[in-house]
Structure formats: structure tokens, C-alpha cells
Amino acid sequence: xxxxxIAVICIAxxxxxxxxxxxxxxxxxxxxxxGFIWIANIKAALSMLASVPFAFVGxxxxxxxxxxxxxxxxxxxxGLTTGLFRAARLLLSRLPGGxxxxxxxxxxxxxxxxxxxxxxxxxxxxxxxPEMLKHGYHPGLATGVIAAGGTLGSMIPPSILxxxxxxxxxxxxxxxxxxxxxxxxxxxxxxxxxxxLRCKMxxxxxxxxxxxxSFRDILAALRDVWPLPVLIVCVMVGIFVGFFTxxxxxxxxxxxxxxxxxxxxTLTWAALRNAVExxxxxxxxxxxxxxxxxxxxxxxxxxxxPTTISAGVLESGLGTYTLLIGxxxxxxxxxxxxxxxxxxxxxxxxxxPLADAYGIDLIWLGIIIVKLLEIGLxxxxxxxxxxxxxxxxxxxxxxxxxxxxxxxxxxxDLICLSVIIAFPALATFLPQFIM
Numbered sequence: 001x002x003x004x005x006i007a008v009i010c011i012a013x014x015x016x017x018x019x020x021x022x023x024x025x026x027x028x029x030x031x032x033x034x035g036f037i038w039i040a041n042i043k044a045a046l047s048m049l050a051s052v053p054f055a056f057v058g059x060x061x062x063x064x065x066x067x068x069x070x071x072x073x074x075x076x077x078x079g080l081t082t083g084l085f086r087a088a089r090l091l092l093s094r095l096p097g098g099x100x101x102x103x104x105x106x107x108x109x110x111x112x113x114x115x116x117x118x119x120x121x122x123x124x125x126x127x128x129x130p131e132m133l134k135h136g137y138h139p140g141l142a143t144g145v146i147a148a149g150g151t152l153g154s155m156i157p158p159s160i161l162x163x164x165x166x167x168x169x170x171x172x173x174x175x176x177x178x179x180x181x182x183x184x185x186x187x188x189x190x191x192x193x194x195x196x197l198r199c200k201m202x203x204x205x206x207x208x209x210x211x212x213x214s215f216r217d218i219l220a221a222l223r224d225v226w227p228l229p230v231l232i233v234c235v236m237v238g239i240f241v242g243f244f245t246x247x248x249x250x251x252x253x254x255x256x257x258x259x260x261x262x263x264x265x266t267l268t269w270a271a272l273r274n275a276v277e278x279x280x281x282x283x284x285x286x287x288x289x290x291x292x293x294x295x296x297x298x299x300x301x302x303x304x305x306p307t308t309i310s311a312g313v314l315e316s317g318l319g320t321y322t323l324l325i326g327x328x329x330x331x332x333x334x335x336x337x338x339x340x341x342x343x344x345x346x347x348x349x350x351x352x353p354l355a356d357a358y359g360i361d362l363i364w365l366g367i368i369i370v371k372l373l374e375i376g377l378x379x380x381x382x383x384x385x386x387x388x389x390x391x392x393x394x395x396x397x398x399x400x401x402x403x404x405x406x407x408x409x410x411x412x413d414l415i416c417l418s419v420i421i422a423f424p425a426l427a428t429f430l431p432q433f434i435m
Contacts, residue, residue: 003039007303010035014296014346015338024342025285028292032299039302048298053291060247061167062290066283067250068158071257073275075113075231076123078261078268083224084109085127089209097199097206099135100145101192103128107149108188109225111156112232113257117340117377121150121385125392136207139397140405141195147385147402148191148409151374154340156184158235158249161340161373164290165366166246168348173246174239175431179363182426183371183416190416194408227260240434286341293345300349310353320358324421327351328372335376339384344373367427371417378406378413 017027036045088102132142157177166173199206235253261267
């Protein structure tokens, strides 16, 4: 049996194990180990199993992952994000669907501090969803906007997904972070526009909120928000002007978050311990997937499957945009069953050779892939963000209602993705201009 056929069988086996809810990282490690035995021998498989995890975890560049996670968890557990929704509400509540639009804005700012879609969704579900339900908002809109707003954590820097993509694709992480700014803002604008349009057409979706805040109220709310913009500016400006590398930026961000929390007297031992524990759990899960993906990449290289696929696609004469549409279909389908980090790292060993062969800009491709992964976080039956919202609101809103509510945001995301594909400069202009 050819190496390519063995690789196809092993990938199918890995997907089957993942669908059976076995850990993605463990599934990839098992399949890669068995594939190495099948193609080579047990000695080669054991050698890979011994060397890859040690060499991988010891890579200095990956230290940014736990540091950015720690920054986000410190900001969350010490209350640096609590004033976001209140400030956005006072400024935007008079718009049609103003509370939902406020949720989009607050989610975007929270995402810039956490870098995590799940953390953003979980936090905003507890803050914004009860407020919208209390004011008579349709449950589908009140929960769907939070599930969609949480996905902004995948695009708006510092993003863990962009960091992992940059590491794997050997692309400047700083440029990727800068490239995510315009698409992230564009997504927020599209979401807000869709909400306003829907609420104008169907006012019962979001009854008007009778808020008449004074100038003093607005100033007080903005004073409560200052820690997060300061944290974001410290990290992103430091990267832009070259004070520190993106890898070092994670540690700087974590330190600044601790300093701000200490200055506000909210940095308790309990909060710090919870943040460290969450960081350890998150880092361990991500690293397990990364080790499995690295082993899978080695196995696929041995099998020759990526080279065969690249040659086949090139011989077929597919255009660049046809290829991108094909990649989008694969990501949207697999995104229904596989979580975002696992899906990206599972598919990159096959997609990267195709991108090289077609001369596709890897910064642009990274933004497209992350956008597709954002959609996967909302699509049934897995839709991880939807389940996070469902867990946060309990029996107040059914799972089916949340999925129906989030469907509007999936369509909006597909429109936004089409614009990014049609106009690559939305992703590539800012990195070229700044760097």
C-alpha cells in the first residue's frame, strides 16, 4: 500500500476518533505513531515520540501562548473588564438594538485583552445577556450576538490562533497581529450594521431602552474602562515600534495587567491563583494539540500526501479563488465537528504546500483561515461558542434558540469573508505600511 493511501486512512481514523470525543491532541499522536510504524518501523516511531514533544515544548517562541493567556485571565479575574459593557451601553443604547451593538463593541475590546474566543463569550454572556433579556430583547438576538462577538477573540490581536498560525507557517507574528486589526474592526461594523438593520425592520426584536445618561455618568463609565485600553496600547504599540517582540509582548502584557490590577487594589491572591490555574489548563490543552500536529506533519511528510495533493491541484488548473473557495468549504464543513485550534493545525500541513505552489500571500491566507475558524465556532452541531453561551445562561434560553439567533451572524460573517477575499489589501495593507 502506498504512503499516500496510508496517510488518508490515518487522517480518516483521526477524524473518527475526534468525532468520538477523544482528545484531539491524543488522537493525532496515536495516529501519527501508528502511521510511522506502518510506513517505516517501530524504532522510527519511538524516536519521533521521544524527540518531538521535548523539542517542541522547549521552543522559546511558544512561551507567548501562556503569557497572553495569563494576561487575559488576570484582566478577567481582577475585574479590569467589568466596565466595558456599561460604558458601551451608555454610549450606544439609543441605537436600534443598542444593547446588542454595545455587546459587539464590548466583546471586541475584551477580545483584544484575552486573545480567546471562549473567554470572551463566557465573560460577556454573564454580563450582557441578562441585561438584554431583562429589557425584552429576543432571546436569539441576546445570545447570538454574544456567541458571535466572542469569535472576535480569534481575529483581534493579540490572538492565540494568529500566533499559532504564524508559528506554524513561519510568518511574522507581529505582521499577523497588525493584519488582524482591519478585518476585526470590519467584522464589528458588519455585525453592528446587521443588528441595526434587523431591529429597524423588526422593532420587537429589541425594544428601545429608555436611557438618558448625563455627561457625568458617561465620564464615570469611561473612567472605569481605562485599564483595558491602556493594557492593549502597551502591548500593541510595543510590538509596532519594536520595543519588544511578539513573544516578549505576552510577558509584558501579563506584567502590565498585574500592575494595573494592583494599582486598582483588585489583585488578590485568590484572583491571581485562579488566573494561573486557568492559564496552566489552557496551555496544557493547546500544547498537547500542537505536539500531536507536529507529529502528524512529520508523518504526512514521510507519506508524501501533501506533495501528491499539491501536484494534483496544480495539474487540475484550478484558479486561486477557486482554491480558496474549496478551502472555505472544507473548513466550514469540518468546523461543524472539530474545534478551531485542532482544525487549523490538522489542515495546515496540506494547505501550506498548496499556498506556496499558488504564490498566495501567507498573511492574507492566515486572516482568511482565522475568519473561517470564527464561523466554525458558531456552526452546529459542535459550535463551541454556542455551548459556552448555553452553559452560561442555563435554562433561560434553549440551545436551538441560540443556534437560530447565531445564524444571522454566520451569514454576516460569510459576507465579511467574501469582502476580505475580494480585497486582499484589507489584510495586507496595514502590515506593509507599518512594518
